[in-house]
Amino acid sequence: MANILFTRAGVLKGMQRLLPVSLFVVPFGIAYGVAATEQGLGPFQATAMSGLVFTATAQFAALDFLEEPIAFFSLGLVVLALSGRHIIMSAALSRWINQLPVKRRLVTLAFLSDANFADFQTSLQRGENDLGTLLGGGLMLWLAWVGSTAAGAFGGDLIGKTDHLGFDVVMICFFAATVFGAVRSSTRMFLPVVAAMAVSALTYTILPTGWNIIFAALVGGAVAVVYHAE
């Protein structure tokens, strides 16, 4: 079993480390706040949704469901598909996170997001093992997401559009750089990464959005098992 820590210092460190990424979340949060209020949610409703759901892609998709009567079942399936990659991340974290007491485990996982997952992977490669950083990073992202949703929902008209400033590419650059770092620090991850990217791209038009990522990740995992055996 891998040794783990869960410290308050780690939580603070995680918050600090995810601060730059969180700043880049702000334009998306503002955009969501503006879009949600334009589609008929109240500003408090939009902000509360960001606080409780904390999944950008699924929340944007849910704006198409605001007509009464709401198709609750379809809505649930859409959220499951769009944030289904978190199932994979949660499983990948299990070696570490399942050593925490159940309550701590659930609280930490409640703040699991793509960016703090990616950051935690990087920190593991450096030999760190403090799950507090995962929670802290998630808290920082959550604060940025909820705060910026509120800013957009309550004062969107004052802020205006920020598309042309290049914020829209920041998250993909962060994830791409993380993958690059992971492959450099363990080159046996090269083939799984190439396989996952190829499968994800090739199935992008065939599978519903979200499922292509899950399928591709599973293929990458399988390649990691086979490649090692050879």
Next chain:
Amino acid sequence: MLSDGSYILMVTVMAAAAFLTRIAGSVFMAWVALTPKSERFLEGLSVSVIAALVASLLMSGDVKTGVATLLALIAMALFRSVVWAMLAGMICAAAYSFVFSL
């Protein structure tokens, strides 16, 4: 405008589904015995899921997204810093938008 009841039910459904995806992997793995093979599978998964997300975002993005990502990778190779990679990608995308809006 939604009724309060519909809103509350809607948020409950979404929050429950989102929370479920976050805990499901961990709960499932608590029932599975770890072998060297399954550990390698999980290790492969952890990098692959981010790689798959990148590929999917590239597919849904435009040329600007691709160029910015490439520049971010170059910055990452040179400076070994994720923050520099993000800044490089962002500046590239802003410059791209500026040039093509002239």
